[in-house]
Amino acid sequence: MRNRNIISSIDIGTSRICAIIAEINRDNLLEIIGIGVSPSMGIKKGAIIDIDSTTKSIINAVEKAEQMADSTIDSAFINYTGGNISLVKNKGIVAVRSENKEISEEDTERVMQTARVVAVPTDKEIIDVIPLEFIVDGYSGIKDPIGMVGTRLEVDAQIIMGSKTSVRGLVSSVQNSKVTPKGIIINPLAASKVLLTEDEKDLGVALIDIGGGTSEISIFLGGNLIFTKTLPIGGNHITNDIAIGLRIPLSLAEKVKNRYGCALVSSSDSSLEFDFQRIGDQQKLRTNQQYLAEIIEPRVLEILELTKKELNNHGFSTLLPVGAVITGGGLHSLKGFYEASNQILEMPVRMGIPGYFGMEEPFYSVAVGVLEYVHKNKQYKQRLANRTNEITNIFMMIRKWVKDYF
Ligand SMILES: Nc1ncnc2c1ncn2[C@@H]1O[C@H](COP(=O)(O)OP(=O)(O)OP(=O)(O)O)[C@@H](O)[C@H]1O
Ligand SMILES: [Mg+2]
Missing domain, CATH: 3.30.420.40 (ATPase, nucleotide binding domain)
Incomplete structure (x- = not known):
C-alpha cells in the first residue's frame, strides 16, 4: 500500500x-x-x-x-x-546578513522574530504572527522577499492573540x-480560505459566521483581515425562543426549527401546519409556520441589527463594495433569511458554502477552511x-x- x-x-x-x-x-x-x-x-x-x-x-x-x-x-x-481575538500590528527590522546581500529564509525568520517582540497582556497568548508585507530597502508591498537583494529587511506583521x-x-x-x-x-482566516476570493478580500468584504452560540463579524480589506468581533448570540437562541414559545423541550424545538423554521412572517406559509406536544401534556396541538415565524423573526432581526450596528460603529458599512458573505449553520437554512439580511444589512449578501463535494453546508466552512489554510x-x-x-x-x-x- x-x-x-x-x-x-x-x-x-x-x-x-x-x-x-x-x-x-x-x-x-x-x-x-x-x-x-x-x-x-x-x-x-x-x-x-x-x-x-x-x-x-x-x-x-x-x-x-x-x-x-x-x-x-x-x-x-x-x-x-x-470572542477574545486581538489583532495587533507590529514592525520588525534586520540587516541582511549574507555577503552578496541576497535575502535568505534565515533573514525572513529573523525579521519575523523581531516583529514578535511586543508586550503581551498577562491574560493573552500569541496564536500566530502573520507577515502583511515585507519592505526591502524602502520598497514596500513585497509578499515574498527570499532571493531579492537588499541591505535592510523590514516587515509589517499582524500579531494574533487569544485569551490565555x-x-x-x-x-x-x-x-x-x-x-x-x-x-x-x-x-475568520480559516473560513475565508474557502469562502472568499483574493479579489473580494482586496476590495473589502464582511465575513459573518452565525453559529450556535456566537456570531462572528470579520472584515477583510486590502487583502488582509483588519477586524474581528464576536457577538454572544446565534442560532441556539432561536431554539430557546421556540422551546419557551411553544412550551416544548429543547430537542423538539431544534427539530421544529430545522423542519419548519422561517425567518420572516412575511415569507411564511400559514397553510403549512404541524403537530406538537407540550411538556407534561398528552394532548397534541396544531400550529403553523406563520405562528412559528412570529417567534423566530424578532431574534433573527436582533442578530442582524446587532451585526449592522457593529459595522456602522466601525465605519465599515460604506467601505465594503463586495458586501457580506454569511456562513455558519445558525440561520442559513431558515426560509427568508437572506431576504431579511439584505433588508437589514443594506448591502449585497451571499451565502458562504465550501465548494467541496459532500460538504456543501455552511457549518463545514471552518473545518474545511483550516485544512485549506494550512x-x-x-x-x-x-x-x-x-x-x-x-x-x-x-x-x-x-x-x-x-x-x-x-
Ligand atoms: N436546518 C437547520 N435550520 C436552522 N438552523 C439549523 C439547521 N441545522 C442546524 N442549525 C443550527 O445551526 C447552529 C449550529 O451552527 P454551527 O455548526 O455553525 O455552530 P457552531 O460552530 O457549533 O457554534 P459557534 O460557531 O457559535 O461556536 C445551531 O444553532 C443549530 O440549531
Ligand atoms: Mg462555528
Missing part, C-alpha cells in the same frame, strides 16, 4: 464539533476522506468551560471521522474562536483526546517549520499547567 499523505482538522464549535480527515492527492489537492460530527458539550459562547466534556465530544467526532476514513487522527490543526484561558482550555481538550494539536488557526499557504508552512520548537514548548507548558491545576 502506498504511503498516504494525510492531514486533519477539528472545528470546535459551541453546538457541534467537526473532525475532518483529508488526503493530499497526486495533484496536490485535498480529498476529504473522513468526516465526524458530534454535538459539542462543555462549550459556552465559543469558550470551553468544561474540559472533560469537551474532550469526550472531540473523541466522539474524531472516532467517527476515523471510521469513515479507515485511518487515524494522531495530530490535527484546530480552530480558535471565542481559552487557548489553554482548547489545547488541553485536544491533547486529552490523544490528538496532538499541530497549530491553531483563527476562525495546505495552500506556503508562508504558514514555513512559519510552522520555524516555530516547531516554540509550539511544542507552548503545548508542553499547557500540559504541565493542566496537571498542576486540575
Whole structure:
C-alpha cells in the first residue's frame, strides 16, 4: 500500500464539533476522506468551560471521522474562536546578513522574530504572527522577499492573540483526546480560505459566521483581515425562543426549527401546519409556520441589527463594495433569511458554502477552511517549520499547567 499523505482538522464549535480527515492527492489537492460530527458539550459562547466534556465530544467526532476514513487522527490543526481575538500590528527590522546581500529564509525568520517582540497582556497568548508585507530597502508591498537583494529587511506583521484561558482550555481538550494539536488557526482566516476570493478580500468584504452560540463579524480589506468581533448570540437562541414559545423541550424545538423554521412572517406559509406536544401534556396541538415565524423573526432581526450596528460603529458599512458573505449553520437554512439580511444589512449578501463535494453546508466552512489554510499557504508552512520548537514548548507548558491545576 502506498504511503498516504494525510492531514486533519477539528472545528470546535459551541453546538457541534467537526473532525475532518483529508488526503493530499497526486495533484496536490485535498480529498476529504473522513468526516465526524458530534454535538459539542462543555462549550459556552465559543469558550470551553468544561474540559472533560469537551474532550469526550472531540473523541466522539474524531472516532467517527476515523471510521469513515479507515485511518487515524494522531495530530490535527484546530480552530480558535471565542470572542477574545486581538489583532495587533507590529514592525520588525534586520540587516541582511549574507555577503552578496541576497535575502535568505534565515533573514525572513529573523525579521519575523523581531516583529514578535511586543508586550503581551498577562491574560493573552500569541496564536500566530502573520507577515502583511515585507519592505526591502524602502520598497514596500513585497509578499515574498527570499532571493531579492537588499541591505535592510523590514516587515509589517499582524500579531494574533487569544485569551490565555481559552487557548489553554482548547489545547488541553485536544491533547486529552490523544490528538496532538499541530497549530491553531483563527476562525475568520480559516473560513475565508474557502469562502472568499483574493479579489473580494482586496476590495473589502464582511465575513459573518452565525453559529450556535456566537456570531462572528470579520472584515477583510486590502487583502488582509483588519477586524474581528464576536457577538454572544446565534442560532441556539432561536431554539430557546421556540422551546419557551411553544412550551416544548429543547430537542423538539431544534427539530421544529430545522423542519419548519422561517425567518420572516412575511415569507411564511400559514397553510403549512404541524403537530406538537407540550411538556407534561398528552394532548397534541396544531400550529403553523406563520405562528412559528412570529417567534423566530424578532431574534433573527436582533442578530442582524446587532451585526449592522457593529459595522456602522466601525465605519465599515460604506467601505465594503463586495458586501457580506454569511456562513455558519445558525440561520442559513431558515426560509427568508437572506431576504431579511439584505433588508437589514443594506448591502449585497451571499451565502458562504465550501465548494467541496459532500460538504456543501455552511457549518463545514471552518473545518474545511483550516485544512485549506494550512495546505495552500506556503508562508504558514514555513512559519510552522520555524516555530516547531516554540509550539511544542507552548503545548508542553499547557500540559504541565493542566496537571498542576486540575
Ligand atoms: N436546518 C437547520 N435550520 C436552522 N438552523 C439549523 C439547521 N441545522 C442546524 N442549525 C443550527 O445551526 C447552529 C449550529 O451552527 P454551527 O455548526 O455553525 O455552530 P457552531 O460552530 O457549533 O457554534 P459557534 O460557531 O457559535 O461556536 C445551531 O444553532 C443549530 O440549531
Ligand atoms: Mg462555528
